[in-house]
Amino acid sequence: MANDYEEILSKYRSANRMDLIPILQEIQEQNGYISEKAIRDLGKMLDISTTGIYSIASFYDGLHFNPHGKKHIRVCNGTSCFINRQVNIMQVIEEELMVKNGETSADGKYSLELVDCMGACHSGPLLAVNNEYHSVRSEKDLKRIIEMIRSDE
Amino acid sequence: MSKEKAPKATKATEVTGTPKGTEAAKAAESPKDVKNSEETRQVLTEKVLAYNSDTVSAGVSSFLDKLTREDNDIPVISVSFNSGSIISGALDTWNAIEQYLADYEVDAELMHGGWFGAINFDPVVTIKLPGKNMLYFRNIFESKVESLLNSVLHNEIPKDDLLGQQGNDDYGKWPGTDFLEDHSFLKSQKRWLLNSREYYEPSDIELYIARGGYKTLIKTLNSYTIEEVCDIVEESGLRGRSGSGFSTGKKLRLALNSDSELKYLICNARESDPGAFTDKMLIEGQPHLLIEGIAIASYAMGASKAYIYIQNGADHTTAVLRESLRQAADYGLLGYNIFDSGFNLDIELRVDPGAFVCGEETALIGSLEGKRGMPQVKPPFPSTSGLNNYPTVINNAETLMNVPLIMRNGPEWFSSAGTEKSKGTKVFYLSGRSALQGIIEVEMGTPISTIIEDIADGIAGGKELKAVLIGGMVGNIIPAEKTGLLVDYEDLEAAGAALGSGGLVTLDESTCLVDLARYQMDYMHRQSCGKCIPCREGTSKMYDILSGVVKKPPVESSMSTLERFKGVMQLENIANVMKETSLCGLGQNAPNLFLSVLSDFRDELEEHIFDRKCRAGRCHGLRTFIIDVDKCTGCTICAERCPVNAIYGTRLQPYFIVEDKCTGCGICYDVCKFDAVSVK
C-alpha cells in the first residue's frame, strides 16, 4: 500500500511544479487518498516543501488526506436541489451516520461530501451512495436511504 | 486506428489525472458500432478535410450520409448519454435495448446520443427507421423499452412518450406526428451550439467530420492570416459569455500583439455556478466543436499550447472530452504541423482539483501552475503576463464554441442574431421550480419571461413564479414582475445582474429567499479563497448573521436578540464594503444575492427578523410547536425523540413544549401519531 504511487512518480521523473496537481490527483485516484508519505516523497521529487504541498492540496476540495468510507455519500448542493429539499439532508446524515462533511467516519464505513450540481435537477434533491443515485423528496425517502446505507454491510 | 501513429499531443493529455470513470463513461469511450476503418479515415482526411473545396463529390457525400446515419439501412436507435440522463437511468435503458435487440435478433444499430435539453425527459431514446424521419421519445426507462421497440419497429408510434420527429417534410415524414422543432420547449429557442442534428456519438470524430466539422479549422489555417481571424471574430461581435463580456476578438488580438514566443490559451470549462451544468452539458454534446474552437482561437492569438480546465467530479464530461481529444490528435487535428499548415497545437486537459474561486482568471492560472488557486492583484493582466508569466487568453467553453460557427458562416451571420451590442445566442441551464428543466439556448435579447413561460412551460404544479435567480452564486434575484428583462449584457447589467454562469433558477412561493441568501453565503464562506479580509471575513460574518435570522437559538436571551439586531444592522454595510474592496470578483459579487433580496424582498427579510416568521414555511428553525392537550395521550414518544429535551410531562397525561428550548426541528410533529402537535 505504501508504495502504490511509486509508479506514478517514476512516470513523472522530469516533472515540474505545473504537474503537481495532476500527480496528486493520480495518486489519490490510485490510493484513494493522499498520504503523508506520498506528500514527502513528492516534495523530494519536485523540490517543493511538504508544507507547500499540504498547503496547496488542502486548498482544493477534491483532494483529501483520508481514504473515503466504504460507502461514499455525496449530497448535491446545487441551488435547485437546495430549494426543492424538504429536509436538511446533510444534518440528518451527519447525525445518523456520525460522519461530518468532508470526513470519513471513525469506523471507515461512511464518508460524506457536499458536491456541486450533478446535472439531474429534475430528480433532485439528489443523493449518491457510491455510484447509485437517489431522490430525496421527503424525510421518509431519506430514512429509507439511510436504512439502506446501514444495511448490507 | 493505430495508437503508435498518435502525434505527440496525446502524450500530455494521457498523463493528466483522471477521476474514476463511471461505467457509463467507459461505455462512451468505446462506441461499438461506428465504422472506424482505415477506409473511413482516408476518405475523411483526404476527401473531406484536405479537399480544397467547400463541397464534396456526390460519392463522398453519400458516404458521409451513411456515416452520419442520415441514410441508414437498418434501424438506428440511440439513448441520450449525458451526466443527467445517466443518473436518470440511461445505462439501464441502454442495456435493456441491447438485450431486446439480442433477444429478438433485430438487426439495428444502438448509439449514444447527446442531449435533448430538457432533463425531465431523460432518458431520451431516438429511433430512426430506414428511410424515415428520426423519432424522439421521452422518459424511456428500462421498463418501457420493450413496448416502445415493439411498437416503433412495427411502424406504430406510442404518442404518450413521443417528443416529435426530426428530419424532412417530404419522403421520410411520419404523418400525423409533430416536428421536434415545434415542441414548445424548442420553439422559442435558437439552437446553434445545441444543434440537435448533431446528435449521435458526440465524442466520435468521424461523425463530427462527416457533419462538416473540423473543415472550418483546416480552412482557417490554410486561407486566413491570424490577423484576419481576429478581425472576423471581432467583427462578429462575439463577447465573453461569462464575466464582463469583453470582446473575444479584441482579447485574442491583445495577446496576438504582445511580443512573446510563448502564449497560452485556456478554456475555462469549470462551471462558475455550483447549481448549473451549462458548460458540462455543452461539452458532453459537442466536445469536438469546443476542440475546434480552441484550435482556431489558439491560431488567432499565436498560441501553441492550450489547456482545458474542467470541473472535478464531472466524470462523464471528462471521459467524453478526453476521448475526443485523443481522437482529434489521432486524426492529426492536434499536435505538430496540423494538416501541413505549419500550425502546432497541444491541448492538455486539466481537472480542477476543486475550488469555486478558480473560475477567476488569476486563480485559475495559479491552479494550473500548481499553486493555491488564489486570485492575484491586477495589473499585470493575464493577457500580458498570465500562465508562467506568458501572455494568456482565458475564455469559457461556450464562447470558444461559437468561434468555429463564426468562421464557418461569417461574422454577418453571427451578428444577425441578438441585440445591438449583444450578438448571437446564450446558453442557459434552467432549474428550480419550473415545469421543464435543463439546458436551453436562446437568442440574445429574449425576455426572461419567454424562457420561463414558453420554454420552461411555467412553474411546476401551476404555481406562480416568485423570482428568478440568474448568474448562480454571484448572481442576482430578479422578482417576477421584472422578468420582462431581456437576456443581454446591457439589460441585465442595468438591472444589477449579469449573464454570468448561465444558471437560471426559477423560484416560487415555496422558496424562502432569506434562506436562499443564507444558503448562498454558506457556499461562499466555504469557497472564498481566504486571502483578502473583506471576502473571507465578510462572507463568514454575513453567513453567521443570516443563520441567526433563519433560526432560533436554543436559548434566546435578550442579549442574543440584541446581538442579532446589531448584526442585521451591519449586513448592508458589510455587503457594500465587500463589493467595494474585495480583491476579486468572488468577493465583489458574493453579496449580490443578499442585496437583491434586500432591495426587492425587504418585507420578507424583515418578517424573519422582527416577527420571526417565514412565509414560505421553509425556515424550520423559526417554527414553534404546540401540543393540543385534548389530543395528546401522553404516549411519551415526542419527549423521547426531542433532540433538545424541550418536551415535558407525565406519562399518560398531556405533554407540553417549553418554547424557549424548542429549536423548531419538527421531530415531535412528525412522530406524533395523534396529530396532537401543531405549528403555532
Place this chain on the structure above:
Amino acid sequence: MQITIEVNNKKLRAEKGETILSALNRNGINIPTLCRLEGLSPTGACRLCVVEVEGEAMLVTACSEPVKEWMKIRTHSPRVIRARKAIVELLLSNHPDNCLYCDRNLACELQDIAYELNIRERRLSSDAMPVMLDQSSPAITRDLAKCILCGRCVRICEEVMTINTLGFIGKGRGTHVGTTMDKDFNFSSCIHCGQCVNVCPTGAMHERYNVKEVQDYLDRDDMLKVVQYSSLVARSIAEELGMKYSTSFEEKLNEAFTRLGFDRVYSTGFGSDVLITELSEQLAKNKSKKSGATVFTSHCPAWVKFAEQTMEGVLDKLSGFKSPQQVTGAVIKALVPQLEKVEPEQIYSVSVTACTAAKYDARRDDNTRKGISDIETVLTVREMIRLLRLYGIDMNMLDGRHADEPFNLKSSCSLLTSLSGGLTESVIRVLSERHGIELSPGEIRKLRTVGSFREITLGRGKLKYNFAIVNGLKGLSQLEEMQKKVHYDLVEVMACDSGCVRGGGMDGSEAESIVKERVRSICKSSKANVIKLPADNPSIRNYYDRWIPGNADLADRKILMNSYSKKEVLL
C-alpha cells in the same frame, strides 16, 4: 520620469511606475497597511490601503496600483474610511478581546489601526476563536486565535528565509497558517529564526516566554545567578528605550542586571573571542596539513538546524564549535564553580540574546553536560526589556559598573561576530597577523558589502585562503554554484540576512533602516575598541594560559564542540 498626481486636491510629484502607496508615503501621507512587507511584492490581501480614484467604480489598493499622470486620489474620503473601518471591524469581530494580556499589547499593528480608525464599539460579534496555542517549539509560540491571515509570516518564511515551514492551509473560513499536515511546530522544519515573529502584526506569534522562570530564580539566595549578553543586545535595548548607545550605556546595563538580582554579569564577547581563536587555529592547521578541507561555520544555531535537516553532506564539514553564547555558557559552568567555590548546579546561567534560535540552541543535547545545562534560560531582548520594566529600573538614573571577571573584556573582533561576514573578517584579521599577510583594500571593501553571497581571498600561493560568506540562507544556492568552480577554506553561513543584527528576538529587525543602523553602530564600536585581536584580550589570555591548565573540564576541548546528526523533520 516624474509625473503629477492629485491627492486630496493637492498636486504631488510621483515617479512613473511606482505604486500609489509609495508616492503617498514619500509625500508624508500615511494610510494603514497590514499585509505589506518591505522589499516584497504586494499581495493585496488586507485591502486596508484602499483609496478612491476618480473614474474607478471600485476602491483601489494603493499598494498594487501604479500611479498614472493626473490621477485624482482621495485617501481619506468618507467612503474610504467607512470601508477601512468595516474591514477592521470584520477582523476584530472574532479576534480575542484580551489585549491587556497579549504579548503585543501597545505594540500591535491591529490595535494601532483600530485606534486610528476610531473603533470604539464591537458592532459585529461572533464567537471569538478559541485559543489554539502551539507551545511545542522551544523558541516560538503560536496562537492561531490572534492570527489575521495577513500572510507576512508565510511570505518571509518562504520568500526570504526559503524554509517553507509555514503555509496557508485550507480555504474559506477554515483558512489558517500552519505546517505540514497541521502538525505541531516542533515536528516541523522551523529553524527558529524568528523572522515570522518580527513581521507578525499581532500577537499570533511570539517567542516562548521565559521571563517568569528568571524571576523565580532571581528570588533564590541559594543560587549564583549569572547573566551574559552581547554588545548587540545592549545596543538593541538602548534603541528600544530610546537611549543612545555608548560604552557607558553598557556599563549602566551591567548595573541594571545587578539591580535585578544577578550576581555576576558576563560578556558573550568572551565566547566570540574563543570561537575566533579556535576557528583561526583550525584553518591554519588545515592549511599547514594541506588537508584542503572546507570548513563551514557553526556559530549560527538556525543555520545548524537547517544543515542538520536538509544538507546531510555538510554536517561533517561543520567546524563543530558552538555559538558564542554556548561557548561562554560552557566555560562559565566549567570555570566559575572553581573560582567562586560553588557547585555547578548552584549556578543559574542566563543569556540575553538577539536571537530566538538561541533558545533552541540552549536545549541542544550537546549543551547539557552531566545533567546540567550550560545555560538554563535564554531571554530575548524583548523579554529583557519587559524584565527591566517589571523591576521598575530607569536606565537613565543608573551609575555604570564594569562586567565581572573573568569574562569581562572583549576584542573588537568579537563585536563583529553578530554581523554576517563578521566572523570571517575576524578570522582574517587573526590569520593576517599570524602569517604577516594583508588583505588588499579591494578585498576589505568586498568584505562589508551587502548581497546574499560574497567571496574574499586572503594571501597568495601556498598561503592562500578562500573565504565565502553566505548572508542569509538564500545565498546557499549561489554557494552551490560557486563551489563547482572554487574551493573555499571557510564558508560562513548565517541564516538571517545581515546576521544577528536582524535577529528574531528584537523589535525593529523587520525594518531595513534599523538593521543598517545597527550594522553601522557595531562597525564604529569595533573600530574604536582598544583591544583589537582576541589574543590581546586579557580574558582570553587568562583562559588559555591560566585557567585551562588548572581545570580538567576546561582542558577537554569537547566542551566547546557540538556533534551533528541528520534530523528527521517534515521538510
